[in-house]
Amino acid sequence: MSSSSSTRSHSEIFEKIPVHVFATPTAAARELAAEVRQLIEYRKAEGRNAVLGLATGSTPVPFYRELIRLHREEGLSFQNVITFNLDEYYGLAPEHPESYARFMAEQLFNHIDIPNENIHIPSGQVPGNQVFVHCREYEEAIEKAGGIDLQILGIGRTGHIGFNEPGSSKESLTRRITLDRITRQDAAGDFRGEQNVPHFAITMGVGTILRGRKLALMAWGENKAGIVARAVEGSVTDTVSASFLQEHPDARFFVDQGAASELVRFKLPWLVGPASWSPAESMRAVCWLSKKLGRPVLKLVDEDYNENGLSDLLSEQGPAYQLNIRIFNRLQNTITGWPGGKPHEDDTYRPERAKPYPKQCLVFSPEPQDAVVAMAGTMERLQDQGNHVYLANLTSGSLRVSDSEADKFAGTLNELAISTDESAAWLPQKAYADEVLRILAEKGEVGEDPELLRRLKALILRGESRDAAQAIHIASSEVSFLDLPFYEKGRYRRFKTTEEDVVAVASLLRQQRPNQIYLTGHSSDPSSVSAMTFSIVMQALQQCMGEDWRSACSIWIYSGKEKPFAPHEIDMAVPMSPTQMERKQRALGRFQQLTSLEVQAPDRDRATARHYDDLGLAQYEAIECFQRWRAA
Incomplete structure (x- = not known):
């Protein structure tokens, strides 16, 4: 467990890792970037390099933009910085639009003054019989640099850090791994279809990550809230590799309010201290109790509230029968078959007003x-x-839209033109189809879609x-x-x-x-x-x-x-x-x-x-x- 856990407030007693909650991802990124700046300048004063572990994906983008701002506007130099990226898709060339090498260049490295020789990213093209050696050399390079001072992390929906999918052990090192189905689903948009997402990646292992002196994990949005809560408040398990951070002496989570929403202090605040029983909080508590006990709202009794940490709610708004009726009616009033409002009807208890009609x-x-x-x-x-x-x-x-859909359309148009008479009326359509097919053939899976193809x-x-x-x-x-x-x-x-x-x-x-x-x-x-x-x-x-x-x-x-x-x-x-x-x-x-x-x-x-x-x-x-x- 983190050494700083003793400084957390009573409301955070369920959290086994310190979690810093910010109003926006930008605010969180600024605080973490300021910490990186201190590290870089401290190491520079010592005449040493600062060694950073870096992550990819959408999560660290605000953080990288803040680092770029510090470089451009406040003169922060990265000359004494060495970086090691967590992972790379296996099978992708560095110039591929979705390779992490290209991502890092476009999102950070091309905009700061870090020496090229100080940048380390696993290769996605190392031959299969050389993967083990490549991964061992990556570990050795980290050790030669003095170890990672601060490792930046994101978290996937499976709870993975890097590409350490469920089942990754605490001792795992840099290696090739098979990507989980959910991970590939999440990347489907980037690759224009789940079928195009690589099946393998090379990733730092959990053990490699845990050797970092400091770890900082970022997460944004309600879609990450459930897995953040499991990693922070659940048991340490290899089914959620981020949960291993609980055993690190200096690991922290930087999250926005959405990503924090499933933590007990936000989701069930009455379990960690006095709650303010607003209508919304009362609704949340009664729905939670009903689900926990597996009984409808109208069948809850006083003992149910008292025995499950809701005695304050009961004393303030009870007895149970009256409280149940109020919550049940509020739930019932959310249901409507008239989302635009029902004309000429009393709309006092309807979600949407009756007038104007039509809307x-x-x-x-x-x-x-x-x-x-x-x-x-x-x-x-x-x-x-x-x-x-x-x-x-x-x-x-x-x-x-996948290339195959464009290919199908152009091919059909071409066949139609060929099967029709050779009149000049079809020449523009055939020329268009031929141009689409030529672009698809020339660009391959690596090339960017030119305007004509994106328009199609x-x-x-x-x-x-x-x-x-x-x-x-x-x-x-x-x-x-x-x-x-x-x-x-x-x-x-x-x-x-x-x-x-x-x-x-x-x-x-x-x-x-x-x-x-x-x-x-x-x-x-x-x-x-x-x-x-x-x-x-x-x-x-x-x-x-x-x-x-x-x-x-x-x-x-x-x-x-x-x-x-x-x-x-x-x-x-x-x-x-x-x-x-x-x-x-x-x-x-x-x-x-x-x-x-x-x-x-x-x-x-x-x-x-x-x-x-x-x-x-x-x-x-x-x-x-x-x-x-x-x-x-």
């Missing part, structure tokens, strides 16, 4: 599949109940998006594609938004003047498409503040595909019948590039319905759920 409903989808995955049934119901639904795809989604992939996804919309009764004319510049000019984990993006969304808002807005991404990893588009929409809404439509516009958040809302987090629950679920699945079937998580969306909708059933509410086939946006 102008603007649904923002970060990539074209996202809104259909999360709320196809709700969009269909809004439309069928007389509201006007406008689906705005914020990005083209072209990065999701965008058009393929546009067709799928319109087909999916029609399956839920939304006309093609009510589907738009903003193709925001940050996406069209970037790649996953390398996006940078500009004012141009915000202006485009603000223009659409003023055109639509919506009564309802649906969007997602409020708690996602900050470098993800959903988080970046959420920020863009919020900035655009701020620009529209004061306009007559803005104050009367309700904003609803739909959950991301990785982490659905729990019942106590839901403000509006829209039930679906078996027939509606069939239509949602047909709409999802229009997309050819869905990830495993997206395909499983109907199962998550059914799981939400089971949660409501377990709490004692009506049984439904499935439920799509939403939170009312409450600005901080």
